[in-house]
Amino acid sequence: MEKLLGLPPLASQHGGEIDHMIGLVHWLMLSLFVGWGIFFIVTLLRFRKSKHPKANYEGVKSHLSSYTEVAVVIAEAILLVVFAVPIWADVMTSYPAPENAVEVRVVAQQFAWNIHYPSPDGIFGRMDLSLVDEESNPLGIDRTDPNAQDDITTINQLHLPVDKQVLIHLSTKDVIHSFFLPVMRVKQDAIPGMNIRVSFKPIKTGHWEIACAQLCGLGHYRMRGFLNVESQEDYQKWIDEQVALLNENAGEDVW
Secondary structure, eight states, rough: OHHTTOOOOOBBOOOOHHHHHHHHHHHHEEEHHHHHHHHHHHHHHHOTTTTSSSOOOSSOOOOOOHHHHHHHHHHHHHHHIIIIIIHHHHHHHHOOGGGSEEEEEEEETEEEEEEEOOOSOOOOBBBGGGGGBTTTTOBBBBSTTTTTTTOOOEEEEEETTTSOOOOEEEEEESSSSEEEEEGGGGEEEETTTOOOEEEEBBBBBEEEEEEEEEEOTTTTOOOOOEEEEEEEHHHHHHHHHHHHHHHHHHTTTOO
């Protein structure tokens, strides 16, 4: 389906349903395009001037066009109620329990994606606005908090394991941004003052782009991150390397 419609590769469990919905909408649009095109051509030929030199003030008495419009409305209602709403309800209202998912915080800002992983115990450490430093500590993580000492942070690099449910807590430090993972069929606005959950399950390993789909300022074009979906072994290896690096720097006054 993605090749036929020119979509990005599909790499999430729920993405097939999204692609199916997109395909149905395109079939409806193609039917309307062909149908109304034929109607337009027939109208031009049937009511051309050479065949009707005098105007007909009664017009067409058939209600075929009205029936067609009703049929289109019914088709659109079916797409919305039978397909779109159930998909939305399943994707946007069903979130995995934290203990059964990989939890990550994604904090947007002009013009970068700040990624925050909890310590191995799965608990996010405390953050303090007074500790925010855009160069060394953009999230204001309090490393004196026991739960924050092993927290991992990256900028524009999101690492996830394949075949495991992901629960992202999305927020923003400034304006509205839009967290867009094309291959995962995920797009969610980051709204100031709100913590929004996003859930999906990667089913393919690979390296893809994280885009901002909302105009967020003059540097919007360079707000680009990278999604790295790896095997469980490679993901755990990366986590261990980051924790080891934190432990090596534990004695340095970098915060």
